Structure formats: structure tokens, C-alpha cells
Amino acid sequence: MSVPANLMYTEDHEWIKIDGDIATVGITDYAQQQLGDIVFVEIETEGETIEKGETFGTIEAVKTVSDLFMPITGEIIEVNPKLEEAPETVNSDPYNVGWMVKIKITDASQADDLLSADAYNETIG
Amino acid sequence: MKETAFTKYHINLGAKMAEFAGYHMPIEYSGIRDEHITVREKLGVFDVSHMGEFWVKGPKAFNFVQTLTSNNVADLLPGKVQYSCFPNGKGGIVDDLLVYKVDDETYLLVVNAANIAKDWNWCESHATEMGLEIGKDFYNASAEICQLAIQGPLALKAMQKLTSASIEKMEYYSFKKCDFAGIKDAIFSTTGYTGSGGCEIYVANEDGSKLWDAVFKAGEEFGIKPIGLGARDTLRLESGFCLYGNDINDETSAIQAGLGWITKFVDGNDFIDRDVWQKQKEEGVSPRLKGFILEDRGIPRQHYKVVNAEGEEIGEVTSGTMSPVINKGIGMAYLNEGYWKVGAEIFIQVRNKNLKAFVAKPPFHKRE
Numbered sequence: 060m061s062v063p064a065n066l067m068y069t070e071d072h073e074w075i076k077i078d079g080d081i082a083t084v085g086i087t088d089y090a091q092q093q094l095g096d097i098v099f100v101e102i103e104t105e106g107e108t109i110e111k112g113e114t115f116g117t118i119e120a121v122k123t124v125s126d127l128f129m130p131i132t133g134e135i136i137e138v139n140p141k142l143e144e145a146p147e148t149v150n151s152d153p154y155n156v157g158w159m160v161k162i163k164i165t166d167a168s169q170a171d172d173l174l175s176a177d178a179y180n181e182t183i184g
Numbered sequence: 185m186k187e188t189a190f191t192k193y194h195i196n197l198g199a200k201m202a203e204f205a206g207y208h209m210p211i212e213y214s215g216i217r218d219e220h221i222t223v224r225e226k227l228g229v230f231d232v233s234h235m236g237e238f239w240v241k242g243p244k245a246f247n248f249v250q251t252l253t254s255n256n257v258a259d260l261l262p263g264k265v266q267y268s269c270f271p272n273g274k275g276g277i278v279d280d281l282l283v284y285k286v287d288d289e290t291y292l293l294v295v296n297a298a299n300i301a302k303d304w305n306w307c308e309s310h311a312t313e314m315g316l317e318i319g320k321d322f323y324n325a326s327a328e329i330c331q332l333a334i335q336g337p338l339a340l341k342a343m344q345k346l347t348s349a350s351i352e353k354m355e356y357y358s359f360k361k362c363d364f365a366g367i368k369d370a371i372f373s374t375t376g377y378t379g380s381g382g383c384e385i386y387v388a389n390e391d392g393s394k395l396w397d398a399v400f401k402a403g404e405e406f407g408i409k410p411i412g413l414g415a416r417d418t419l420r421l422e423s424g425f426c427l428y429g430n431d432i433n434d435e436t437s438a439i440q441a442g443l444g445w446i447t448k449f450v451d452g453n454d455f456i457d458r459d460v461w462q463k464q465k466e467e468g469v470s471p472r473l474k475g476f477i478l479e480d481r482g483i484p485r486q487h488y489k490v491v492n493a494e495g496e497e498i499g500e501v502t503s504g505t506m507s508p509v510i511n512k513g514i515g516m517a518y519l520n521e522g523y524w525k526v527g528a529e530i531f532i533q534v535r536n537k538n539l540k541a542f543v544a545k546p547p548f549h550k551r552e
Contacts, residue, residue, distance in 0.1 A: 098506040101482070121506055
């Protein structure tokens with residue numbers, strides 16, 4: 060199970076990489092393993108500002124469907140265009156090619172609530 | 185949780201495990217997609233030991249099976265298998281099953297794991313009424329038998345290596361008792377629920393390890409893989425086969441489910457609910473179970489509503505998935521009259537959206 064040390068995490072199994080007021084968001088290796096073969100990623104919230112903890116899209120595996128949650132409040136400024144044609148990228152490379160959205164952070168202080176790699180590792184035990 | 189003769193193999197191979205019908209079963213190994221494609225193109229192995237097996241024997245056996253099941257057992261020859269169902273006396277279905285005829289006085293009924301107790305209770309009361317001796321003429325062997333399904337276009341070729349009996353040319357839905365992988369009296373059956381051909385092999389629990397090892401060794405050169413219950417579901421759905429509990433249940437009739445072909449209204453086949461189902465067949469019945477393919481991107485799932493272009497509710501999805509072969513959402517739904525023709529436009533309500541779909545006849549993977 061890969062949990063890169065340079066990322067921050069949520070208990071909902073999202074990862075976030077903050078670079079100034081822009082952040083990239085995806086789901087963790089653990090999440091993709093639990094879901095199994097991902098066949099459909101639906102994110103139709105580009106341009107919207109969404110609160111921390113709210114749903115910004117859904118991800119479907121063959122047998123299950125799961126919501127995608129905002130790790131911190133922000134505006135969705137870009138959706139990974141690769142996911143429409145190749146959703147399986149989320150299985151094969153969840154932390155790089157399989158990223159979900161880029162967001163513009165509205166409240167940087169929320170980052171304090173995120174989990175470090177060590178803390179996230181503990182939650183998935 | 186109960187274990188099958190193969191549970192330890194699944195765990196050792198690192199399968200994702202879960203409880204199914206009270207058994208500790210493998211859900212997936214290498215991933216549902218990979219397993220699905222392996223079965224469609226090569227061959228894969230399913231542990232189906234959780235299925236139930238009832239023996240029916242003696243001079244009253246024929247009458248019992250003929251009355252309890254909807255298909256015509258008089259048409260069944262020794263060494264052949266029949267797909268059938270138990271009508272429930274109220275126009276619904278107790279379970280779907282396979283009927284094996286060994287000879288005029290020996291039948292094997294193979295039923296769904298989740299329904300073993302329910303089927304047994306249903307059959308037992310009728311068996312007693314008809315004068316069969318429980319435990320002798322009607323016998324539950326479910327706990328003693330383990331079973332592997334080897335499915336896929338290369339399955340019979342690979343399995344031929346394990347027996348001197350001629351199996352490669354066996355007709356679909358037939359069986360023979362043979363010496364298989366050194367196991368005496370194995371039942372080798374050209375059945376299965378994937379739509380890709382292959383076989384199912386029944387042996388005693390104590391011979392399970394021997395069977396598993398031999399099957400994987402024989403299949404190695406053909407690319408054999410273990411397959412979990414996840415792919416079992418996508419394979420059967422892609423082929424349009426009903427799953428009890430999803431597509432058929434105690435409230436649905438065989439006629440509604442499109443299983444008219446396993447209900448034979450002929451002289452001498454006075455099965456339970458014959459009158460009700462014959463009336464439905466002659467006068468029509470709605471809703472009916474139909475297959476469909478999604479045109480829009482998305483995945484239909486059980487209990488999603490089906491609507492027409494005006495947004496009026498016209499049915500409900502009973503099974504749905506993403507077809508790994510055609511890469512589209514596929515499913516089955518009970519639809520009201522007026523939406524039964526192939527090509528009819530329907531809409532599946534997926535969360536807050538109506539996704540366009542059209543009625544289609546399975547198997548879905550052989551269309552394009």
C-alpha cells in the first residue's frame with residue numbers, strides 16, 4: 060500500500076497536494092484497491108466552489124459507487140481530462156496520472172485539519 | 185462463516201474475501217475486469233461448492249421432480265441436464281435450478297447457495313406428501329459435495345488432459361460420471377453460468393484438494409486463473425442469465441422473467457402453478473424482464489428507476505453493471521407493456537439524471 064510522504068490525506072481516503080493557493084486532489088492507493096476496477100469517474104462541478112466535506116463527483120467500480128469529497132473548501136478549476144477515456148488510470152497510478160481535480164483554495168487554514176501520511180497510515184491500519 | 189473445501193486456497197492466493205450465502209467466498213483475485221476477460225477468451229476457475237445438491241431417488245422420483253419443477257422432465261434423457269425452476273404455489277419462483285437425470289429413478293437437483301434451506305423445506309414437505317422417504321429417496325448432499333466450474337473457450341480442451349473419458353465433444357448441458365484426475369465417480373457436467381462454455385465438476389469434499397491442484401496444473405499452459413464471485417456476476421449478466429434474488433424471486437413468474445422456455449405446458453407435466461403461468465403466457469402479463477444497454481455513459485444498478493421520455497416511471501432495474509467486453513452500462517429491468525421491443529428508448533435514473541438506454545436482447549457481448 061503506497062502512502063507518499065509528501066501528500067496530505069483525509070479520512071475519506073482522498074489525497075491533496077497543496078502548492079500555494081492551488082491544490083491537486085485524488086483518491087488514495089488504499090481507496091482504489093478497496094473499490095476494485097474503476098470504470099467511471101463523473102465530475103461535473105468544474106467552476107463551482109464546494110465546501111469541505113461536500114461531494115464534488117462520484118467514482119464507480121464494477122460493483123460499487125462512491126462519492127468523492129472535497130478535502131478543503133475551494134473552486135474546482137480543472138478536471139483531469141484523461142479520466143473520461145481511461146478511468147482505470149485511477150487504479151494504476153492514483154497519485155500521479157490518476158489525479159481527479161485541481162482546486163483553488165479559499166481558506167488555507169483548513170489545511171491544518173488534514174492528515175499527514177503517518178496519520179493516514181494509522182487510519183487504514 | 186462456513187468454509188468450502190477450497191477456502192484455504194482462496195486466502196493463500198490473496199483473494200478479496202467476503203461472506204456470501206453464509207460461506208467465506210472469494211469476491212475477486214486479479215480484478216473483476218481481468219477475470220471476466222480471462223473467462224471470455226481463455227479459461228477460469230470458480231469455486232461453486234456453496235451450491236446445494238439434492239438427490240431424488242426411487243420409483244416416485246420422476247413424479248416428484250415433474251410436479252415440483254416447471255420444465256418437462258419427461259423430455260430429459262439420462263446423462264442430460266435441464267435448466268428449470270420451482271414454482272412457489274403463488275405464481276412466483278422458489279428458486280431456479282439444474283435437474284440432472286442419471287436414470288429413470290435417479291435425479292440430482294442443483295440449487296442456489298442462498299436458497300438451500302428454503303428449497304429443502306419447500307421440497308421436503310412435498311416429498312413427504314408424495315411418499316418419498318426423507319434422507320433416503322430425498323437426500324440433501326450439499327454439505328458433502330464440493331464443486332469447481334471451469335469456464336471459457338479453452339476449458340474442455342484443458343480438462344480433457346485429466347480424464348480418459350471423452351469430454352471435449354460433449355454436448356452443452358450433458359454430464360457423465362467418470363474417473364477425473366484420479367478421483368473416482370466425479371460428476372463431469374458441461375454446464376455453467378457464464379455463457380462462455382466449459383464445465384462444472386462435482387466431487388466429494390475430501391477429494392477437493394486433489395481436484396483443485398490437478399485443474400490448475402492442467403490449465404497452466406492455457407493461461408488458467410482463479411475467478412471470484414464479482415466476475416461471476418458480470419459474466420452471467422452480460423449473457424443475460426437471471427440471478428435469483430435480483431431478477432427472479434417469490435413475486436415474479438417465469439413468464440414475466442422471459443423464462444417461458446423452461447415452462448412446458450404439455451400433457452403429463454402438471455407442475456405447481458401451471459394454470460397461472462399458462463394463463464399468463466396465453467393472455468399476456470406485465471411487467472416483463474428485458475435487457476437493456478446504456479447509450480449515455482454511466483452504470484445502472486439494482487433498484488434504479490426506469491422512466492420514459494416524458495419522465496413517467498415505467499419500470500425498475502433488477503441487475504446492472506458495466507460490460508467489460510462492450511464497455512457500456514448493461515442491465516435487466518422489469519418494464520411495463522409498451523417498452524418491450526428491441527430498440528425501444530428508455531431512461532435509467534442514475535442519481536439525479538435520466539440516462540438514455542435502449543432495450544436489447546442478450547447476450548450483450550456478442551453484439552459488436
